Amino acid sequence: MVIKVEGVKPGFFRRVANHCIAIILALLEAIFPSRITVRYPKERRKLPDNFRGMLQFDIKKCISCSQCAFICPANAIKMMPAPNGKYYPSIDYTRCIFCHFCVDTCPRGAWIPTKFMDTAYPTLEEMFLSTSKLLEPPELVLREDKAIAELKADASDMFLVKEKKVEKVA
Amino acid sequence: MVYLIPESLFELFKQEMVSIPIIDPIIKKLLEIPVLNVIVAFIFWKKVFAVLVAPGLLTILLILLIIIWLERKITARVQWRYGPLEISKPIGGVIQPLADGIRYLFQEVIVHKDAHRPYFLQFPLLSFIPVLLPILVIPAGAVYAIQTPYAVPIIVGLITLIPMVIIALGWASNSRYAYLGVLRETFMYFGYEVAFIIAVIAMLIMYGTGDAFRITEAQRGIVGAVLNPLACIVFLVTSAMATSRLPFDIPEADQEVVFGPFVEYTGIVFGIVMTLAYEKLYLLGLLFSILFLGGWNGPYIPPLGDLSGVIWLLIKTVIFMTFLVFLRSVYPRFRVDQALKLGWSQLLCISFIALGLAIVVKVGGLM
Amino acid sequence: MEEVKEISIGVPVEPPTEVKDLYVPIPPEYIEDSYKKDSLIVLVGPQHGGSGHMRIILRLRGDIILEAVPDPGYVHRGVEKLAENRLYIQNIPLVERPSIMDCANFNLGYVRAIERMMDIEVPKRAQYIRMILAELCRIGTHLYDAGILSIFLGHSTGFMWCFGLRELICECLTRVSGARVTASYIIPGGVRRDVDDSVLKYIYECTKTIENKIIGFKRIFVENPVTIARLKDVAVIGRSTAIKVGLVGPFLRASGVEYDVRKVEPYEAYDEVEWDIPVSYDGDSYARLLVRVEEIYQSIKIIRQCVDRLLEMPKGGVISDQILTGIKEKEVVSKDIKGYFYRVFARLVPPAGEVTTLTEAARGLLLYTIVSDGKSNAPYRLRIVSPSWLYLKGFMESLKGCRLADLQAVYGSFGYFPPEADR
Numbered sequence: 018m019v020i021k022v023e024g025v026k027p028g029f030f031r032r033v034a035n036h037c038i039a040i041i042l043a044l045l046e047a048i049f050p051s052r053i054t055v056r057y058p059k060e061r062r063k064l065p066d067n068f069r070g071m072l073q074f075d076i077k078k079c080i081s082c083s084q085c086a087f088i089c090p091a092n093a094i095k096m097m098p099a100p101n102g103k104y105y106p107s108i109d110y111t112r113c114i115f116c117h118f119c120v121d122t123c124p125r126g127a128w129i130p131t132k133f134m135d136t137a138y139p140t141l142e143e144m145f146l147s148t149s150k151l152l153e154p155p156e157l158v159l160r161e162d163k164a165i166a167e168l169k170a171d172a173s174d175m176f177l178v179k180e181k182k183v184e185k186v187a
Numbered sequence: 188m189v190y191l192i193p194e195s196l197f198e199l200f201k202q203e204m205v206s207i208p209i210i211d212p213i214i215k216k217l218l219e220i221p222v223l224n225v226i227v228a229f230i231f232w233k234k235v236f237a238v239l240v241a242p243g244l245l246t247i248l249l250i251l252l253i254i255i256w257l258e259r260k261i262t263a264r265v266q267w268r269y270g271p272l273e274i275s276k277p278i279g280g281v282i283q284p285l286a287d288g289i290r291y292l293f294q295e296v297i298v299h300k301d302a303h304r305p306y307f308l309q310f311p312l313l314s315f316i317p318v319l320l321p322i323l324v325i326p327a328g329a330v331y332a333i334q335t336p337y338a339v340p341i342i343v344g345l346i347t348l349i350p351m352v353i354i355a356l357g358w359a360s361n362s363r364y365a366y367l368g369v370l371r372e373t374f375m376y377f378g379y380e381v382a383f384i385i386a387v388i389a390m391l392i393m394y395g396t397g398d399a400f401r402i403t404e405a406q407r408g409i410v411g412a413v414l415n416p417l418a419c420i421v422f423l424v425t426s427a428m429a430t431s432r433l434p435f436d437i438p439e440a441d442q443e444v445v446f447g448p449f450v451e452y453t454g455i456v457f458g459i460v461m462t463l464a465y466e467k468l469y470l471l472g473l474l475f476s477i478l479f480l481g482g483w484n485g486p487y488i489p490p491l492g493d494l495s496g497v498i499w500l501l502i503k504t505v506i507f508m509t510f511l512v513f514l515r516s517v518y519p520r521f522r523v524d525q526a527l528k529l530g531w532s533q534l535l536c537i538s539f540i541a542l543g544l545a546i547v548v549k550v551g552g553l554m
Numbered sequence: 555m556e557e558v559k560e561i562s563i564g565v566p567v568e569p570p571t572e573v574k575d576l577y578v579p580i581p582p583e584y585i586e587d588s589y590k591k592d593s594l595i596v597l598v599g600p601q602h603g604g605s606g607h608m609r610i611i612l613r614l615r616g617d618i619i620l621e622a623v624p625d626p627g628y629v630h631r632g633v634e635k636l637a638e639n640r641l642y643i644q645n646i647p648l649v650e651r652p653s654i655m656d657c658a659n660f661n662l663g664y665v666r667a668i669e670r671m672m673d674i675e676v677p678k679r680a681q682y683i684r685m686i687l688a689e690l691c692r693i694g695t696h697l698y699d700a701g702i703l704s705i706f707l708g709h710s711t712g713f714m715w716c717f718g719l720r721e722l723i724c725e726c727l728t729r730v731s732g733a734r735v736t737a738s739y740i741i742p743g744g745v746r747r748d749v750d751d752s753v754l755k756y757i758y759e760c761t762k763t764i765e766n767k768i769i770g771f772k773r774i775f776v777e778n779p780v781t782i783a784r785l786k787d788v789a790v791i792g793r794s795t796a797i798k799v800g801l802v803g804p805f806l807r808a809s810g811v812e813y814d815v816r817k818v819e820p821y822e823a824y825d826e827v828e829w830d831i832p833v834s835y836d837g838d839s840y841a842r843l844l845v846r847v848e849e850i851y852q853s854i855k856i857i858r859q860c861v862d863r864l865l866e867m868p869k870g871g872v873i874s875d876q877i878l879t880g881i882k883e884k885e886v887v888s889k890d891i892k893g894y895f896y897r898v899f900a901r902l903v904p905p906a907g908e909v910t911t912l913t914e915a916a917r918g919l920l921l922y923t924i925v926s927d928g929k930s931n932a933p934y935r936l937r938i939v940s941p942s943w944l945y946l947k948g949f950m951e952s953l954k955g956c957r958l959a960d961l962q963a964v965y966g967s968f969g970y971f972p973p974e975a976d977r
Contacts, residue, residue, distance in 0.1 A: 018817070018830055018831070019812050019830060019831055019832075019833050020830045020831070020832045020833070020848060020852075021832075021833060021834070021835075022808075022832045022833065022834040022841065022844045022845055022848050023834065023835075023836070023844075024782075024786065024834070024836055024838070024840040024841050024844050026782065026786055027779065027782065032779045035773075035777050035778065035779050036779060038773050038777075039517050039518075039773060039774050039777075039778050040514075040517055042770060042773050042774055043265050043513070043516050043517045043711070043774065044513075046264065046265045047261055047264045047265050047513065047516075050264040050265075050267070051267060052264075052267050052268060052269060053267050053268075053718055053721065054267075054268050054269050056269075064728070065728060065729050065732070067729075067731075067732045068728065068732050068733075069731075069732035069733045084896040084900070085896075087896065087900060088641075088643070088644070088895060088896050088899075088900055089644075090640065090644035090645075090646075090647050090648065091647075114647055115733065116647050116733075116738050117732065118643075118644075118738075118895060120892070121746065121891055121892050121893070121894075121895035122893075122895040122896040123893065124893050124894075124896075124897075125893075126892070126893060130732075168721060168722070168725050170722055170756070170759050170760045170762075170763040171759060171762075171763065172759065172762040172763065172766065173762075173763070173766050174763065174766070174767075175719075175721075175722055175763050175767070262710065262711075265711055266710065266711050266714035266715065266718075267714060267715065267718050268714065363596065367596075367958075433708060434708075434780050436708065437959075443603075443604055443958070443959055443961075443962055445602060445603050515710070516710070516711045517711070517774065517778075518708075518709065518778065518780050519704070519707035519708045519709035519712075519775075519778065519780050519781055519784060520707055520708035520709075520780070520784075521780060521783070521784070522783075522784060522957060522959045522960070523617070523959060524617070524957065525783055525784075
């Protein structure tokens with residue numbers, strides 16, 4: 018039930034051996050490097066399908082129940098009136114914490130998660146996305162990535178596997 | 188009369204020019220143009236070539252560029268990342284230190300109101316004096332400025348002036364963390380100096396002279412590192428202590444005293460003080476190559492002529508510097524009292540044994 | 555610790571005006587006393603390369619620290635007060651935020667308190683998934699703390715390797731829940747949805763990789779003679795001092811006390827898997843590092859047993875039936891809560907009373923107290939006592955008699971995390 022852990026102060030020869038082991042290990046790493054950097058923005062990380070990114074709205078399924086606005090922990094969803102008289106949600110992305118409680122709440126499944134995690138807006142006011150902006154995925158001004166990197170782990174090492182493919186994000 | 192003086196000087200320069208067969212045709216053409224020939228002959232005069240070009244000022248700047256880049260790249264390779272790669276991607280980001288230097292030129296140099304302004308600003312510039320003076324006596328093959336039998340003691344004496352500059356810098360900063368860093372620098376200075384000097388004296392006894400030419404001649408058969416490995420190890424460890432390489436970068440510990448004596452420097456003055464440690468490392472590298480690695484011995488490369496000795500010396504220096512810089516990725520930092528204990532007990536003992544070994548070898552007539 | 559002889563010059567000294575003008579929460583008599591007795595006051599402030607987000611006021615004599623006074627509170631965000639204005643279910647992302655890399659343990663403690671108030675039993679499959687998340691976060695936190703210790707000692711390779719290994723943990727968390735940190739995956743009654751078999755197999759492979767790579771980390775950092783010289787016999791805390799001063803977690807186990815909440819009052823399914831607790835009787839900084847490295851191995855053992863049992867168990871529900879009262883499609887909802895989150899949780903009102911739970915977070919004992927008045931759907935009072943706050947006193951006590959350079963080594967060996975302590 019109890020494992021005894023002891024830090025033994027090494028003797029002289031053990032210390033010299035530890036010095037040599039550390040230097041040789043670092044030399045081997047320097048000569049045969051194993052790098053795990055994703056060269057963003059030329060490469061993108063492969064994201065799983067249940068990734069919690071920005072949201073897209075399917076207006077045909079919404080019944081205006083406001084359950085998503087009620088449950089949001091950060092009060093980022095506000096119901097705004099539309100020209101046809103009904104109320105639909107809009108997201109304030111300066112508050113959203115990407116917890117996807119709203120996706121789990123909607124009884125009709127009107128919130129669709131996408132894999133966007135890196136959009137940029139010039140001003141803070143633009144980050145309040147009204148309902149009409151949520152119907153389509155965010156507008157792609159520049160897409161620089163040419164490859165996908167996936168972090169794979171096998172019994173001895175972890176490494177990045179890169180393939181030249183552009184991932185479908187939305 | 189006015190034309191006679193440049194004529195006599197021109198004859199003086201032409202007698203002792205560095206001969207590099209590969210660019211000889213260009214030099215011959217330049218020597219026929221009236222005013223330019225004096226300037227070209229002046230630069231290629233052996234004494235001035237040694238101080239200005241190789242192994243002098245221009246080489247120091249080039250080696251600084253390469254060694255800072257190498258440190259960042261090698262450390263990055265060990266740490267599973269890429270290092271600097273953005274500025275010039277096709278050649279591996281080699282001119283990143285140059286880009287950093289240009290950025291420092293554009294930053295504001297702030298002198299805070301508590302600092303002693305004259306010393307604060309002038310000492311980083313005065314630091315170039317003990318760095319450039321030893322180049323006068325370090326020969327590199329056929330390119331040399333002064334040949335004297337006291338070359339190695341002069342180099343050692345001038346290298347020991349550099350920590351004074353750092354202590355003055357930190358004291359002029361007049362800040363609490365600079366004060367702590369200055370204390371640590373002083374302690375480290377006392378820690379390594381004696382063992383370093385005894386190791387150098389051991390090698391001088393073994394070769395019997397302080398003249399760099401005769402030391403290199405004596406290493407034609409076996410190199411100095413094999414003749415006296417204990418002095419070699421002591422020299423390595425004390426160079427790491429002298430230039431604040433990990434595991435001994437105690438005066439400028441980033442996490443404890445926030446850069447120590449250099450904490451108040453910004454802008455281009457900061458760039459100058461950061462390169463001070465690398466220049467000291469370069470000088471120690473040249474000394475190490477001459478004493479322990481056989482100086483400029485190496486196969487003669489015909490197209491380079493006189494420069495082939497220089498290239499061999501620089502290759503050995505860069506290998507020494509790379510090894511010390513690579514240690515950054517292996518070791519954490521010692522505490523100041525542990526480093527002092529190391530310097531005064533273990534390193535001193537080993538250096539005395541090296542001295543004894545050198546005396547035995549000399550008296551026994553093996554050299 | 556050596557006795558340093560005190561030398562006084564007999565000349566009256568005045569503390570400089572800058573120290574009087576600074577707003578530091580120590581009395582001016584203290585400052586004057588230190589100046590008269592020839593000691594130096596150094597403020598290792600919040601903007602320092604080696605102090606986290608906290609100010610430590612040191613009184614030095616030469617190189618020896620006489621006394622260390624902490625000045626925490628720079629990251630205080632008022633989590634306990636904010637929790638009084640949010641629904642019970644909306645507090646889950648809030649309580650995860652103080653300790654970001656240890657999110658599952660903080661999440662688990664809060665959810666267990668709600669479950670205990672409402673007397674809800676969690677299905678077995680959900681218990682194993684919760685244990686996997688908790689142990690993954692424990693490994694992540696120990697790697698983070700080992701990385702911070704490395705960089706405080708100046709070893710940048712140990713820092714990069716620890717954080718590179720932590721990438722695997724973040725990848726596992728992404729595949730399970732969708733977010734790299736602060737998963738918000740554990741809800742009262744179970745977890746949000748079931749995990750796939752492929753994800754479980756990936757987690758199993760990751761444990762093998764981590765076990766292999768830790769050997770390299772051990773060779774270059776833990777068994778490095780310079781590290782041993784820096785950490786051995788530094789800031790020793792004996793067994794009785796540790797209990798008196800109030801240490802918790804792996805730091806208590808490194809001083810010889812065999813206490814772990816998961817063994818004393820087991821929760822989830824910790825008493826159904828086989829694992830041991832590592833204990834050391836040295837009490838110095840090196841022992842604190844070694845205990846945490848050994849705990850990584852024990853966590854890997856727990857994860858592997860949980861994955862094996864999950865793979866052979868028949869697929870079933872992960873949300874308890876007791877919380878799904880009022881829902882007709884219990885079979886479907888108990889496997890994935892998508893679409894029913896509001897209907898189940900938004901009007902959750904626990905009965906009136908006060909409940910306390912103890913959880914073993916990565917850094918020690920975590921205490922949650924919820925007071926409910928039986929009528930409102932927001933808690934009347936939520937009290938969190940995080941492990942870093944509990945051992946802050948022990949950390950400051952252990953600094954007496956150390957050298958100035960040991961401050962960073964002891965800070966890293968304790969793994970003090972100011973956002974978690976200040977909440």
